[in-house]
Amino acid sequence: MVTLQLENLGARYGRHEVLSKATTPPIRGGSLTALVGANAAGKSTLFRRIAGQMRGAGTVRLSSAAAEDLRYMPQDTGMNAALTVYESIILALKQGGGSWRLSASELTAVNDVLARLGITALAERQLPELSGGQRQVVSIAQTLVTRPQVILMDEPTSALDLYRQYEVLEALQSYAAESGAVMILALHDLNQVMRCSTTTIALGEGSILATGPTLEILTPAMIRRLYGINSRVERCSRGCAMMIVDGPAESQPITV
Numbered sequence: 001m002v003t004l005q006l007e008n009l010g011a012r013y014g015r016h017e018v019l020s021k022a023t024t025p026p027i028r029g030g031s032l033t034a035l036v037g038a039n040a041a042g043k044s045t046l047f048r049r050i051a052g053q054m055r056g057a058g059t060v061r062l063s064s065a066a067a068e069d070l071r072y073m074p075q076d077t078g079m080n081a082a083l084t085v086y087e088s089i090i091l092a093l094k095q096g097g098g099s100w101r102l103s104a105s106e107l108t109a110v111n112d113v114l115a116r117l118g119i120t121a122l123a124e125r126q127l128p129e130l131s132g133g134q135r136q137v138v139s140i141a142q143t144l145v146t147r148p149q150v151i152l153m154d155e156p157t158s159a160l161d162l163y164r165q166y167e168v169l170e171a172l173q174s175y176a177a178e179s180g181a182v183m184i185l186a187l188h189d190l191n192q193v194m195r196c197s198t199t200t201i202a203l204g205e206g207s208i209l210a211t212g213p214t215l216e217i218l219t220p221a222m223i224r225r226l227y228g229i230n231s232r233v234e235r236c237s238r239g240c241a242m243m244i245v246d247g248p249a250e251s252q253p254i255t256v
């Protein structure tokens with residue numbers, strides 16, 4: 001089982017300190033972890049820091065996985081190359097180098113990721129012709145095709161319709177369950193978080209405020225602290241937890 005643990009991570013842009021002493025217990029693979037926090041709280045910055053794209057204080061500890069097994073899918077992924085969807089996924093698979101010839105197992109990996117994400121019909125389409133939601137799913141396919149063991153995705157469902165959100169989150173959950181990968185998704189929709197993630201990391205006030213089981217973290221008090229919103233967390237008639245927004249709290253969230 002892969003685990004990821006953060007110890008006292010810091011990150012700054014010049015003199016602007018965005019994160020300080022960001023620490024988590026070991027985050028276990030096999031299910032989805034959500035990263036939540038207000039705009040500008042530092043979610044993308046934390047991902048860049050974990051992915052080694054930024055220097056800073058602290059340590060990222062990985063067990064049962066190497067740094068090369070980590071993939072980070074940023075919020076905005078360039079999709080203007082004159083490639084088909086199929087070619088772009090082969091390119092993502094071959095980024096580690098090697099021959100352009102596809103082995104039988106690589107061919108299976110490309111076809112599998114297309115099928116898993118429900119985009120087989122898009123395989124021959126050119127990237128610049130795709131809609132925003134289609135691009136986002138292709139970007140997820142490019143991220144998963146190498147079968148990474150640690151995956152960081154920045155708002156992977158932000159451009160998706162309701163059906164696609166459901167389909168993609170189910171696909172990500174099943175990928176995590178079968179591979180044992182640590183999969184952290186930055187998400188803004190807290191009902192989505194409650195439905196799909198077992199663990200939640202709450203980011204605010206320049207650090208990680210709490211990490212733990214999603215329903216223990218996403219209490220009305222934490223939601224008020226993170227977003228400045230009064231809310232209730234209730235059970236629907238089928239027993240699923242859901243958040244109901246009541247309105248703005250008197251105090252605004254504190255971001256950096």
Ligand SMILES: Nc1ncnc2c1ncn2[C@@H]1O[C@H](COP(=O)(O)OP(=O)(O)OP(=O)(O)O)[C@@H](O)[C@H]1O
Nearest residue numbers: 013016018037038039040041042043044045046256
């Ligand atoms: N390249 C950069 N140079 C300078 N400051 C930056 C840079 N990238 C981000 N920041 C600043 O760092 C802070 C955190 O930004 P970040 O993108 O990590 O937030 P976020 O939580 O991902 O926000 P959002 O939910 O809006 O995507 C913000 O104040 C932002 O302006």
